[in-house]
Amino acid sequence: MASQPPFTGLRVFEYGIDPSIAYAGKLFADLGATVVKIEPPEGDPQRRHGPFPSDEPDPERSGWFLYLNANKRSVALDTSIAGDRDLMLRALRDANVLFHASRDPELESWGIAPDQLARTLPHIVVASVTPFGWNSSFRGSAADDLTLQALGGESLGLGMPGRPPLKLPLDQSSYQAGLSAAIAACGALLGGGGGFIDVSAADVWATFYMGPEVANAHFGRRKRGRAGHHVLGQPYPHTVLPCKDGFFAVQCSTRRHWQAFLEMVGRPELAEDPLFANRVRTNDLHSEEADALFAPWFGERTKDEILRQFLRFKIPGAPVYSIQEAAEHPHLEGRRYFTEVDYAGGSVCMPTTPYQAPGFKPESLRPAPRLGEYNEALRREVGR
Amino acid sequence: MSLEGIRVVDFGWVWAGAVPGHVLADMGAEVIKIETMTRLDYMRQGRPIVGTEKDPEQNPMFQNVNRGKLSFRVDMTKPEGAALLLRLVALSDVVIENFTPGVLDKFGLGWETLQATRPDLIMCSMSAVGQEGPLRDIRTYAAMISALSGMDSLAGYEGGRVLGVQQSYADPNASLHAVFAILAALWRRRSTGEGAYIDLSQWEAGTNVMGEAVIDYSLNGRVPGTVGTRHPRKSPHGNYPAAGEDKWMAISISSDGEWQSLVRWLGEPEWARGSRYATVEGRLRHREELDRLLSKETSRHDAADLEEGLRDQGVAAAALQNASTMPEHPAYVQREVFQSIEHPVLGHTPVYGLPWQGNGEVWRVPRRAPLLGEHNDYVLRELLGLGAEEVDKLCELQVFE
Numbered sequence: 001m002a003s004q005p006p007f008t009g010l011r012v013f014e015y016g017i018d019p020s021i022a023y024a025g026k027l028f029a030d031l032g033a034t035v036v037k038i039e040p041p042e043g044d045p046q047r048r049h050g051p052f053p054s055d056e057p058d059p060e061r062s063g064w065f066l067y068l069n070a071n072k073r074s075v076a077l078d079t080s081i082a083g084d085r086d087l088m089l090r091a092l093r094d095a096n097v098l099f100h101a102s103r104d105p106e107l108e109s110w111g112i113a114p115d116q117l118a119r120t121l122p123h124i125v126v127a128s129v130t131p132f133g134w135n136s137s138f139r140g141s142a143a144d145d146l147t148l149q150a151l152g153g154e155s156l157g158l159g160m161p162g163r164p165p166l167k168l169p170l171d172q173s174s175y176q177a178g179l180s181a182a183i184a185a186c187g188a189l190l191g192g193g194g195g196f197i198d199v200s201a202a203d204v205w206a207t208f209y210m211g212p213e214v215a216n217a218h219f220g221r222r223k224r225g226r227a228g229h230h231v232l233g234q235p236y237p238h239t240v241l242p243c244k245d246g247f248f249a250v251q252c253s254t255r256r257h258w259q260a261f262l263e264m265v266g267r268p269e270l271a272e273d274p275l276f277a278n279r280v281r282t283n284d285l286h287s288e289e290a291d292a293l294f295a296p297w298f299g300e301r302t303k304d305e306i307l308r309q310f311l312r313f314k315i316p317g318a319p320v321y322s323i324q325e326a327a328e329h330p331h332l333e334g335r336r337y338f339t340e341v342d343y344a345g346g347s348v349c350m351p352t353t354p355y356q357a358p359g360f361k362p363e364s365l366r367p368a369p370r371l372g373e374y375n376e377a378l379r380r381e382v383g384r
Numbered sequence: 385m386s387l388e389g390i391r392v393v394d395f396g397w398v399w400a401g402a403v404p405g406h407v408l409a410d411m412g413a414e415v416i417k418i419e420t421m422t423r424l425d426y427m428r429q430g431r432p433i434v435g436t437e438k439d440p441e442q443n444p445m446f447q448n449v450n451r452g453k454l455s456f457r458v459d460m461t462k463p464e465g466a467a468l469l470l471r472l473v474a475l476s477d478v479v480i481e482n483f484t485p486g487v488l489d490k491f492g493l494g495w496e497t498l499q500a501t502r503p504d505l506i507m508c509s510m511s512a513v514g515q516e517g518p519l520r521d522i523r524t525y526a527a528m529i530s531a532l533s534g535m536d537s538l539a540g541y542e543g544g545r546v547l548g549v550q551q552s553y554a555d556p557n558a559s560l561h562a563v564f565a566i567l568a569a570l571w572r573r574r575s576t577g578e579g580a581y582i583d584l585s586q587w588e589a590g591t592n593v594m595g596e597a598v599i600d601y602s603l604n605g606r607v608p609g610t611v612g613t614r615h616p617r618k619s620p621h622g623n624y625p626a627a628g629e630d631k632w633m634a635i636s637i638s639s640d641g642e643w644q645s646l647v648r649w650l651g652e653p654e655w656a657r658g659s660r661y662a663t664v665e666g667r668l669r670h671r672e673e674l675d676r677l678l679s680k681e682t683s684r685h686d687a688a689d690l691e692e693g694l695r696d697q698g699v700a701a702a703a704l705q706n707a708s709t710m711p712e713h714p715a716y717v718q719r720e721v722f723q724s725i726e727h728p729v730l731g732h733t734p735v736y737g738l739p740w741q742g743n744g745e746v747w748r749v750p751r752r753a754p755l756l757g758e759h760n761d762y763v764l765r766e767l768l769g770l771g772a773e774e775v776d777k778l779c780e781l782q783v784f785e
Contacts, residue, residue, distance in 0.1 A: 003572075003578060003580075004572070004576065005572075006568040006569060006571055006572035007568065007571065007572075008572075027564055031568050049616075049617070050600070050616075051596065051599060051600035051603055051604060051606070052603070053603045053604070054603075054604065055604060063596065063599035063600055063602075063603050064595070064596040064599065066599060067595035067596060067598070067599050068595065115744070118743075127740075132715050133719055133741070135719070135741055135744060136715065136718060136719060137714070137718060138695075138714075138715050141695050142642075142695070142698055142699060142700040142701075143700050143702070144618075144636045144638070144700050146613060146615070146621060146622070146623075146634050146636045146700070147634045147635075147636055147700045147701060147702035148702070149634075150623065150632070150633075150634035150702040150703070150704045150705065151634075151702040151703075151704075151705055151713065151715065152705070152710075153705045153706055153707055153710050154551070154553075155623060155632075155634065155704050156630075156632065156704045156705065156706050157550070157551060157706075158539070158547075158549070158550070158551070159541070159547070160541070160547075163541070164613070164622060164623045164624065164625070164632060165623045165632055165704060166539065166540070166541070166547075166612060166613055166623070167613055167623070167634075168535070168539070168549060168551075168553060169535055169538035169539055169594075169597075169611055170538070170593070170594060170596060170597060171596075172553075172593060175592075175593040176557070176560075176593075177739075179557075179560045179561065179564065180560065180739050180740060181740070182564050183407065183560060183563050183564050183567065184738075184740045184742075186564065186567040186568065186571060187386040187387070187411045187567060188386060188742070189386075189571060190386040190387060190411075190567065190570060190571060190574075191386030191387075191411075191412075192386075195742060195743050196742070196743050196744065197740050197741075197742055198740055198741040198742075198744070199739060199740040200715075200719060200739055200740070201739075202715055202716070203716070203719060203721050203737075203738075203739035203740070204739040206710055206716055206721045206722070206736065206739070207721060207736040207737060207738060207739045208403065208556040208559075208560065208736075208739065209553070209556055210707060210710060210736075211448050211722075211735070211736025212399070212444070212445035212448045212449060212736075213445075213707040214707045214708075214710055214711060214722060214734055214736065215444035215445060215447060215448050215733060215734045215735065215736075216444050216445060216707065217706070217707035217708045218444065218733070218734045219433050219444050219730075221444070222706065222707055222708050223706075223707065225630065227550070228547050229545070229546070229547045229548055229550065230550065231550045231551075238527070238550075239548075239550075240531065240536065240546055240547070240548040242545075246537075246546075247531075247536070247537075247545075247546045247548070248531075249527050249528050249530075249531035249536065249548060251525050251527055251528065253525070257523075307519075307522075310522075310523070311519075311521060311522060314521075314523055315523060316523040316524055316525055316528055317523070317528060318522065318524060318528035318529075318531040318532050319531060319532070320531045320536045320537050320546055320548065321531065321532055321533075321534055321536075321537065322534065322537045322607050323534045323537065323538075323594065323597045323598060323600075323601045323607055323608060324601055324607045325534075326532065326533060326534040326591055326594075326598070327534075327598050327601050327602065330518065331513060331517040331518050331519045331587075332587070332588065332591070334516070334517050334518070335514050335516070335517055335585065335588070337585070337588050337591070344603075348599060348602045348603055349598070349602040350595075350598070350599065350602070351588070351591055351592055351595060351598055353588075353592075354561050354584060354585055354588035354589040354591075354592045355508075355561065355562075355565045355582050355583065355584040355585070355588075356514070356582070356583040356584075356585075357565070357569065357580045357581060357582040357583065358580065359572070359580075360565065360568075360580070360582065
């Protein structure tokens with residue numbers, strides 16, 4: 001008998017506009033939950049942000065909206081109107097989980113703040129996702145991915161010394177806050193359902209991502225500053241090196257890796273070279289000089305040729321794949337990581353789930369819902 | 385607690401492999417870390433903090449990502465060790481491992497064997513690129529995962545050389561996707577009784593958080609290069625210098641009103657008046673010169689003043705923190721994000737909490753990370769019911785080294 005998706009029969013709602021809860025909802029939708037997105041009458045602002053097919057703006061064709069909202073349903077509600085709030089509350093009675101990201105100043109007077117909803121609807125899990133936490137004196141403060149990565153300690157280590165720090169590409173704060181919210185919500189379901197989960201996006205960076213570094217720093221082992229494509233305090237090499245068709249990431253943390261690396265590039269004599277007597281020193285003080293020694297070997301080879309050598313010599317290393325190379329990689333294709341979704345008169349290739357298990361790969365994905373397409377059905381359902 | 389009564393056999397190690405077990409322990413599961421001195425967890429290694437001798441109990445990072453667990457020291461390369469582990473799995477609900485594919489099979493602890501002894505078992509393998517496929521034997525650390533995922537190709541100053549994500553971002557990202565998958569499987573098992581073998585790919589977890597770029601490529605054939613801190617709809621949007629050595633301020637302006645608030649707080653400098661930067665179109669068009677001018681202004685101010693002042697004006701702004709300054713920040717202090725435990729060797733040791741509160745309560749770290757082999761007695765005698773004689777015999781065979 002075929003395994004059913006894990007969240008078959010589970011009803012999940014999203015209220016409040018934020019990519020974080022859209023990712024949380026996506027994680028549930030991809031594993032079989034019925035996920036209903038409550039949008040304002042004018043639609044989720046993400047609908048107006050690209051990428052669009054052929055770069056032509058169309059709120060029913062936003063690519064990012066599609067990625068986060070495939071397989072979901074959409075209801076358009078104006079929660080400033082009592083009737084729509086009533087509909088929302090009635091719909092939530094049959095729900096298992098509500099992801100809540102609204103910080104509208106009127107929420108409390110409307111009775112739909114997340115902590116209020118958790119009291120009104122004690123049988124459902126209400127998971128709030130906000131930049132600093134619902135229970136925080138910064139509840140109403142402005143923030144986005146850039147400022148959250150800054151506060152979360154990610155940015156300061158990225159980039160070149162003497163130049164402004166960078167940040168991790170794309171909206172990683174939303175992905176991570178959504179992922180933590182999905183975990184916390186599922187934990188609460190397993191604990192019997194019900195309750196108020198208050199996720200802080202800033203806290204996600206501070207804990208899972210920077211927490212171990214904070215402990216190191218307490219004992220005087222703070223990571224040193226930005227070093228571009230190197231990492232200070234690590235044995236050389238720990239970097240990305242240019243090759244014939246791009247870049248290749250290499251990391252030889254152990255002596256065995258280093259010796260195999262030198263053998264691979266045909267320079268075993270460098271093991272005795274004073275430049276490499278202390279590889280951490282080499283990395284921190286002479287990395288450019290060291291890079292130059294290996295540049296010819298890498299420069300003559302493509303990233304996939306280099307990868308074959310690394311596999312043969314069992315050395316940690318990987319091609320820096322472009323988005324195109326990742327999206328078209330036979331390894332990922334073989335694992336059915338991508339799927340085609342009919343969309344905008346054509347089809348688009350979308351990531352599915354990063355895990356394989358019976359029932360854990362969506363057999364097919366419906367495109368993201370049209371705004372309010374579920375309104376009538378929802379009215380019928382709660383009216384019965 | 386949500387996972388009370390759930391027992392986890394945790395072969396996970398280093399960073400990515402260790403986090404799923406600690407999160408399950410945080411939720412109330414009994415998590416037994418399988419350890420051996422012959423293949424000591426890399427996170428137990430490193431220079432000692434107290435004294436000069438190497439000591440597996442002194443890595444502060446280890447204390448964080450293994451809190452809440454128990455430790456069973458056993459050599460699984462010995463048949464007697466593997467046999468004990470098989471018996472332990474029979475009493476458990478979940479197995480976690482992040483070895484190179486095939487390692488557990490080699491010791492007779494592969495999925496088929498484990499499932500035969502425990503039919504409703506949930507097992508999560510979380511290797512670099514999954515259990516099958518042309519790249520399955522690739523050797524990786526987190527940096528290799530960001531390279532494969534496509535993230536590295538965007539990481540660098542706009543139009544500049546690829547710098548890559550020289551951080552361990554890919555580690556917790558893979559761990560947390562694994563946690564979600566395990567919880568989903570536990571949820572299904574409750575109603576169907578069915579276990580699951582979950583084959584997670586760290587690469588795929590990495591590409592999963594690059595969704596908008598993948599879709600843009602698929603729709604429009606666009607292949608992004610290094611992007612810096614540029615934002616398609618926001619300007620200013622970047623990390624600007626503040627007064628002092630390596631002090632920086634993240635400022636993100638998403639509306640014309642926020643721009644006016646920023647200008648007001650800066651004391652309405654001459655260059656910022658007028659129409660040139662009044663609209664988002666203008667600010668995006670003249671982005672580079674605007675960044676230069678704004679940098680001159682911000683570098684005159686203390687980062688903490690900028691953060692507080694701009695926050696009060698409703699502007700998204702944050703001083704860049706590092707691992708030493710973060711525990712002092714009021715956003716983290718009030719939520720008790722950084723907690724501490726007393727460790728028999730390290731003494732007072734910071735341990736991070738969870739990034740969520742449940743029903744208004746701060747979650748508290750219940751138990752420090754285990755000493756190597758600290759719970760062998762519990763596992764051997766209480767769980768497996770071995771007598772003293774049997775244990776002695778196994779000791780002679782050096783099954784516990």
